[in-house]
Amino acid sequence: MDEVLIDIIKSSGEKDKFSTSKLRNSLRKCGAGEELVEQIVGQVREELYKGITSKEIYNRAFALLKNKGAIFAAKYKLKKAIYELGPTGFPFEKFVAAILEYSGYKTKVGKIMPGLCVTHEIDVFAEKNGELYLLECKFHGEEGRNCNVRVPLYIHSRFQDVKQQWEKNGKHDVKLVSGGVVTNTRFTEDAIKYGTCIGLHLLSWDYPKDNGLKDRIYRLGLYPITVSQLLTKREKQFLLSRDVVLCRQLIKDQFFLDHLGISKTRKQNIIRELSQLSSHGSH
Incomplete structure (x- = not known):
């Protein structure tokens, strides 16, 4: 099917063109068969109008999926379900730790660690093969709020403070490798550029490509x-x-x-x- 050139309003308030391939992929990811995917895409296309919001499109596709199979609908609802872990962000930290544990990491949540200057509460402490990662979780309870460059800047300075104290102490069995940021929304371009440049681990809803939060959840x-x-x-x-x-x-x-x-x-x-x-x- 050809793309429909119609403007939709994203959750951030920005305009975008409606993408049938995007909708098709998200329906496939939740396990819907090709026939059902084409049926829903066709129905949604017919109901499009200029200025429709991405939320309305999502709700419509969700309703059509739910009629066909609750499991498909539950999987399609993943992004919304993660927002529902709120409002404190603490269940999101537990969720991130649980995902890492299934990938072979030993984790601790909310661990206090001394820095050279001050002490820091580390959201998720993850260790594997003698290497240690300190992760900060940035949970947003609503769509359209992304992590800008200030987040990795701040996380990196905290990591450096802990690392200096760690190395000064010197009596450790594991190597402190790097800090990282995990968010349930997206990183801005500058946040990715800066985070990658200084060697922070970055994990968002759709970053790194094909290995973001949603991909790991679907895969595992x-x-x-x-x-x-x-x-x-x-x-x-x-x-x-x-x-x-x-x-x-x-x-x-x-x-x-x-x-x-x-x-x-x-x-x-x-x-x-x-x-x-x-x-x-x-x-």
Whole structure:
């Protein structure tokens, strides 16, 4: 199908051209078959009008997907589900740590470390193969808010302070390799340029290309519990407050559902949904 040259309004307020290939890719990523993808793209194209917002397009595609399969819809909702981890950002830190653990890192969240000048609270402390990374998580609860160059500037100076103290101390089994920034939104061009130049690890919703946050979640099947279509908002909040952030964790620790007083039948349905999501990683 040809592209439709129509202006849409992005969440940041900027104008952009509607892209059928972008919509098609996001539908494919959540597991929808080609026939369903073309059906939804065709329907959305017919309903486009000048000045439509990207949110309206998303809502429409989500509604059409939900009619066809709750699992597709849950996966399509991933970005929104990560916003729902808020408002404090602490569940997002737990979520980032959990993703890293599935990639073989040992992690700690909210660790206090001394710098040469002051002490610092490190969001995620990640260690693998004798190498240590100190990561700062920048969580935004709404779309359109990106990480600008000030973020890596600030993180780098904190890392340098900790590193100087670390090297001065000298009695460590692991090597302090670098700092990093993880965000659920995007980095500005300057933030990427500066962060890359000074050797910070950068991870955002779609950066690095094909290995951003969304790609890792899809690939490993590490969905946050907020994607569930069956759990209520209150139930999700309860689970997050008990540090249950991944669907996989809840499958393992099902007793949390008993604490919520969920009936046996509903519990089975929830576990089935979570299992389908967790096994949908494209390994």
